[in-house]
Amino acid sequence: MTSQDHLTQSYDIAASQWRTKIEGLGYAAAYRWMIAACGLRTQHAHAIDVGCGTGDFSRALIEVAGPPKCLTLLDPAEQMVATATRSLTHIAPDLKPVVAGLEDAVKHPHDIILCAHVIEHFSDPCAALALLGTQLAPDGKLLLIVSKPHWCNWIIWVRWRHRMIRPTRMLEYFAQTGLSCEWDAPFLAGPPSRSSHAYLVTHQRKTPQ
Numbered sequence: 001m002t003s004q005d006h007l008t009q010s011y012d013i014a015a016s017q018w019r020t021k022i023e024g025l026g027y028a029a030a031y032r033w034m035i036a037a038c039g040l041r042t043q044h045a046h047a048i049d050v051g052c053g054t055g056d057f058s059r060a061l062i063e064v065a066g067p068p069k070c071l072t073l074l075d076p077a078e079q080m081v082a083t084a085t086r087s088l089t090h091i092a093p094d095l096k097p098v099v100a101g102l103e104d105a106v107k108h109p110h111d112i113i114l115c116a117h118v119i120e121h122f123s124d125p126c127a128a129l130a131l132l133g134t135q136l137a138p139d140g141k142l143l144l145i146v147s148k149p150h151w152c153n154w155i156i157w158v159r160w161r162h163r164m165i166r167p168t169r170m171l172e173y174f175a176q177t178g179l180s181c182e183w184d185a186p187f188l189a190g191p192p193s194r195s196s197h198a199y200l201v202t203h204q205r206k207t208p209q
Helices: 003-025 027-038 056-065 078-088 125-135 151-160 167-176 190-195
Strands: 046-050 070-075 095-099 110-116 136-147 179-186 196-203
Touching: 003 027, 003 190, 027 056, 027 136, 027 179, 027 190, 027 196, 046 056, 046 125, 056 078, 056 110, 070 078, 078 095, 110 125, 125 136, 125 167, 167 179, 167 196, 190 196
Parallel strands: 046 070, 046 110, 070 095, 110 136
Antiparallel strands: 136 196, 179 196
C-alpha cells in the first residue's frame, strides 16, 4: 500500500465522525467567516470542493453565499464523498460527486474552487497549485486554506503527516505557478487560528503591452 493509499484509507475510516469534529473544533465557523470576508457571488457559478471531506467547506459556501449553479465534490476517499453527498444533496441543486484525486480529475474551468488542507499532502505543493490552476476559470477565485507552522500542528502531523507552510512561502509558490494572492488572513479564534491560514487566489493578471 502506498502512502497515498494509506492516507485515503485513514480518511475513509474517519468519515463517520469527521463533520462532528470539524464543527466542534471551530473549522466550520472559520469557513463561514472566510467566505463572508471574500464576498463571493455564487449565482451562475460552477464550483468545486477539492478534497471535500464531508462537505463542510461547501456547506459554508451555501449557507453564506447561496448555492452555486453546479457543485462538484472531489475527494479520493469514497466514504468522505458519500458522506458529503448525503449532507448536501437537499441544499445543492446540481451536485456532482467524484471519487478521485486532484491529479486524476477531469480538467474543467470552475468559477469557484474551495480547497482546505489539501496541498500539504503533496510532495510538491507547487505541483498541487499548478493543478488547481488548471481547474480555475480565467476570472475564477480559489479559496485556499493551508496548514501553517504551530506546535498544535505537530499533534495533527502524528496521524496525517501533512506539511506546514509559512504564508511567506505560499506567496512564493503562487508567483511560481502563475497565481496571485488577492487577500490572505489568519483565522480569528480557536484551533483554526493556530493551525491554518486563509488565502483568496486568482490567476495573475497580464499587464497590457
